[in-house]
Amino acid sequence: MNVSLNDARQLLESQLAPLDEHVARLESELAEVTESRNRMRAALTALAGTPDKAKSRTDRPNIDANLLVQLFEQFLRDNGSLSVADLDGLVRAKAKELGYSLAGYGPCKKSALNNPQFEKDAESRVTLRQPSCGLRPEVA
Structure with missing residues (x-):
């Protein structure tokens, strides 16, 4: 079976397209899950009453x-x-x-x-x- 270089490239590109779509879906899903996790951690921190570093820094005036x-x-x-x-x-x-x-x-x-x-x-x-x-x- 003699397959031309152009045919091989087209075959590989056609197989790559569905993989790219699948990766995009997974990345989108990962971003959503990560955002949900971050919101839950922030809620837990707020419930615990633990100040985060950024908040504790702004509570004090800077020296001049x-x-x-x-x-x-x-x-x-x-x-x-x-x-x-x-x-x-x-x-x-x-x-x-x-x-x-x-x-x-x-x-x-x-x-x-x-x-x-x-x-x-x-x-x-x-x-x-x-x-x-x-x-x-x-x-x-």
Whole structure:
């Protein structure tokens, strides 16, 4: 039996079409089942009262550079000159204690340390040059 190359290609393509249709049906069914499963998991989570990560993040306000300036000032006034690492640890702990999220902390920290009331020496120690008018009541 001598089958031409063109005939073989057509035969294979005709057999492939039903397989493609079957795969499409199965993928659609899988998407529906996956969506149902996700809805059920979300309902179970809601019933259990367990907050998901996205919700718990939005419950706290993000730290900002102005608050960091005030916290830096507070710790430098209380402790004198501090290394950047020590100041960082104190401020992070205080911000968490006050209920702030540390999302965006890095850029805010850099901005706050560039405030003219702080001086950073070659040994990465920060000193308070000039205190501001005082802290906001919620920081004290």
